[in-house]
Amino acid sequence: MERSTRLISLLLTVRSVASTIFLCFVAFIMLALTGIYLVRGNLDQIFGVPPTPIGERLYTDFTPQDITEIHLSSNDAKATFSRIQGVWMMTSPVKDRMDPRWAKTLIDFTLATRAADVIPNEKIDNTQAGLTDGMISVRLGDQHGKARARFIIGRRTGWLHFDSQTQETVPTIFLQPRDRSRKSHIYACTGDIRSIFKESFRFFRDHQPFLFAPSQLDKIHVKSAASEFVLEGQGNRIPWRITKPQKLATEPEEMKQFIESGLFSLRAIRLMDRAKVNLPSNPEAIDLAITIHSKGQAHPVTLSIYPPADDKATTVFATVSDRPNTVFELPLRPYLDLVSLSELPLRNYNELRSQKLIDLDHKKLQTIEILPRQQQEIRLQRPPRGLWQILPDDGPPMPLNEAALYQFLKIITSAKVAGFLTDSAFLTDEAQDEMRYGLHEPLLTLRFGSLDQQVTQLRFGRDKDGSLCAHCDSSDTKHTIVKMPDDFLSTLPLRLRQWKDTRLLAIAPMDFVNLERSLPQQPTVRLSYRDRDESWQVDQNGEDVSAKLNPSRAAKLLEVLGDLRVNRWLSESDADALHALEKPAMTMHLISRQLNEFGESTGLSNKTLEVTPVSTQGKSEFFYGRLSGTSDLFVLDRRTALLLALDLFAESD
Incomplete structure (x- = not known):
């Protein structure tokens, strides 16, 4: 009995120890799981990650x-x-x-x-x-x-x-x-x-010879056996210029295309290891070298392009200095989805240079001379602190049509050349070029004088084929003759009347004395005005009708005469205008005080104004006109002509 009791006690003790050990093990496991959860936020490492729900991203824990x-x-x-x-x-x-x-x-x-x-x-x-x-x-x-x-x-x-x-x-x-x-x-x-x-990840290897940020590029050097030129600039901050062989401006859009759609986008058809390709070891065997440099870059990068295998080759081999163990097979001719070398301006910088005919700063201009070979010369000047004027061959300076000047300068400064015919970089004979392109006896010469006494001359001529050619003697273009659109000269105001101020009359109310107006089927009206008391006196067929005058309408007529402008000037020999004015629809005789430059009266000025419709059918939109004392005829618009013929006695204004 005692032995059985001890055995039972021993079994209970062993069971208690085992239970304690098991509980300790469970506690350890729970503690470990708690630690993992606290560190990782989940127990995925132990039990696995739940599947990503449909519609959710698989990876979200990195950038x-x-x-x-x-x-x-x-x-x-x-x-x-x-x-x-x-x-x-x-x-x-x-x-x-x-x-x-x-x-x-x-x-x-x-x-x-x-x-x-x-x-x-x-x-x-x-x-x-x-x-x-x-x-x-x-x-x-x-x-x-x-x-x-x-x-x-x-x-x-x-x-x-x-x-x-x-x-x-x-x-x-x-x-x-x-x-x-x-x-x-x-x-x-x-x-x-x-x-x-x-293809075994081959596209992960960069097929671009050049890796650069277009905005950081500051120099491009292109050299071949036949030509060499250098471009310098920097993105939008410093305009790109050709600095060799001449200092020339570039065409911004063409440069953008050359850099971004050309050099930056150039890609090889395939890449090969240098050790597996047999290339000439002689540096002179290189057909074309393109060197680029970016801001902050220690060394420039050069793309060396080798000659094609034969005339029928569509690709060429090339190497680049910062990847010496790689050979690029570049498309020589147009290739699907790739930029080819034939599409890039690598042989002639004229494709990149500015296409502008002339570069002028209109704010610095002081004189302009327009010298057609077979027409009257036109000379314009801007006096200090004054407005532009016409300088006639005889007589005082005349007011100038500012709109004509604006249009002229806009045409000249925005004109694009149609091509470059000669260039000193290509060893042309300038004297022979002038004769070949008709510039020794130019059709038109334009001279622009600036405030710093510099004069820029632009000449136009025609070659033996009749093409219009031009030469500008500015520092950027003095060695270059360009081709122009054949109709370019027709867009320029080359006649003196095109430069005349459009103002025909400028009679201030205080200087107006009287007028006499004749209209078809109406009695002649004589109208006098006194500025001192703003009073009118009107005579019609010898009868005083001052009481019937509508002062507002008379004032409106006076306002029109105070700044009467033509729509455009015509030649003094314009046959249609002369024929129409043989029987004018309206004749107006004007008397006003004449003033000198100090505003002092020097007598009376008498002028006769004649106006008649251009068309005799229906309502004419334009009217021919002639003013005594001026040589050129002119055209008025319908509104102005109707105001000159205003009914002075109508009750409504």
């Missing part, structure tokens, strides 16, 4: 800036890439620059792709999903070597996903996360980027 490493592998190739000092580089299988577009595309896809469907591993055939043969393995890592995303990409699924935000349907692909604790499900994910992985 594009966090990724500094990319590892890719397929059944037949592997490649690794690293972001070094902001530039993506391929580190294996060769050391070369990575195309940054594909790094961005891959990272953006990883962060944007969403679960369109979720499938447990055991319910799908990996082979049919393309997750064995033909699969792509992707690993994105950060600067500490930690994997931020790991997954394999299979084939495209048969499902299309409707994106409620873009209102578009997008394709889906099979994707299986390979991150720890996320391997239990396969997803149909939005987006299809499989095309960037084709």
